[in-house]
Amino acid sequence: MKGVHPVLSHTTLxxxxxxxxxxxxVSISSFSSKTERxxxxxxxxxxxxxAKNKILEIYSMANRTTEYTNGTFKLNLPExxxxxxxxxxxNQNNLTVFIPFKNGNIEVNRTLNIDAQLNGESYLxxxxxxxxxxxxxxxxxxx
Amino acid sequence: xxxIDFAVAFIVIFAMIVYAVLIVSSTITKDFxxxxxxxxxxxxxxxxxxxxxxxxxxxxxxxxxxxxxxxNETGGYYHTENLKISIKPIMSKIHVYNHSMNEIPSSTFTxxxxxxxxxxxxxxxxxxxxxxxxxxxxxxxxxxxxxxxTEDNVTARILSEEDIIVLSQDKCNSLKGLSYDxxxxxxxxxxxxxxxxFCKYGEEPPFAANIIVKSVPLLVxxxxxxxxxxxxxxxxx
Numbered sequence: 001m002k003g004v005h006p007v008l009s010h011t012t013l014x015x016x017x018x019x020x021x022x023x024x025x026v027s028i029s030s031f032s033s034k035t036e037r038x039x040x041x042x043x044x045x046x047x048x049x050x051a052k053n054k055i056l057e058i059y060s061m062a063n064r065t066t067e068y069t070n071g072t073f074k075l076n077l078p079e080x081x082x083x084x085x086x087x088x089x090x091n092q093n094n095l096t097v098f099i100p101f102k103n104g105n106i107e108v109n110r111t112l113n114i115d116a117q118l119n120g121e122s123y124l125x126x127x128x129x130x131x132x133x134x135x136x137x138x139x140x141x142x143x
Numbered sequence: 144x145x146x147i148d149f150a151v152a153f154i155v156i157f158a159m160i161v162y163a164v165l166i167v168s169s170t171i172t173k174d175f176x177x178x179x180x181x182x183x184x185x186x187x188x189x190x191x192x193x194x195x196x197x198x199x200x201x202x203x204x205x206x207x208x209x210x211x212x213x214x215n216e217t218g219g220y221y222h223t224e225n226l227k228i229s230i231k232p233i234m235s236k237i238h239v240y241n242h243s244m245n246e247i248p249s250s251t252f253t254x255x256x257x258x259x260x261x262x263x264x265x266x267x268x269x270x271x272x273x274x275x276x277x278x279x280x281x282x283x284x285x286x287x288x289x290x291x292x293t294e295d296n297v298t299a300r301i302l303s304e305e306d307i308i309v310l311s312q313d314k315c316n317s318l319k320g321l322s323y324d325x326x327x328x329x330x331x332x333x334x335x336x337x338x339x340x341f342c343k344y345g346e347e348p349p350f351a352a353n354i355i356v357k358s359v360p361l362l363v364x365x366x367x368x369x370x371x372x373x374x375x376x377x378x379x380x
Contacts, residue, residue: 042178053189060197111331
């Protein structure tokens, strides 16, 4: 940059560098935030399916036993996603996993459609109390 | 010279940033793919439980009763015997199978509150054979082996009645009566699935997809109330 004052040329180069760096930082930050959210959603999907699987296993067992059944089954699921605790809830025929997250909470729902009464809401660790009386199966989620 | 230093420094820093981004995105993609595949796998397991392990109105299975009888040849010579087993109460759907689950031709007749099943078996000297008797209607109250004069040198040991899960043709027909979306809603299933080998249901999976395939060994009930062993294939993607 001949004919340009060195201070001006250095300042211009510095500015270009700063703008480039800030663009890179903003892009990486946005990318990491989006991927973190996708990754957490993906992990919650997996946890929700695992919980559904466990509930179906207990239901299947209760369904095939005699008239009176009673028991408690621990849910072997991770207690946190990253460093955040999440809430598992059972309501009628719905299973919901909820986690507070920056830029909006993440919630995943699954329908169970089984002939059982489902209730309860808890952080992990949690258990499912199952009871079958008179052919009616009740499952309660307890912490 | 200063321009060259700047260009080299810029390329080095840019290359380091690109490398860091590639490493991070590769790790994230691996984690993402891992959870997606695991979710699909566990989701298939859930559907398999609903279809083949749960005795409710939505599943494909039903309950039949089975007794197993061990016959022991005690005479020490080859012979064919016509054997008779009596069961109370009277049932109309009774079938006899050998240890390989091939049906043995049998005939039935009733006497009082009992149904009598007769069938022929060949015995080698001191051979032990077992047969399975399946019936569909109710629990038995009484079962006994008739050691009458026509049954020579064959003793029987009757094992206790068992509940056996079979894939039901009627329930399969009910599933086929549902649209694909109705069936998915019925099971609260968010992915796609297909059942093969018996009770074919659902579309073929696409050529390019992550497909989890599971083979489930089950006894299958045909329309004529006979049963045979089969491997049912469940594909999920």
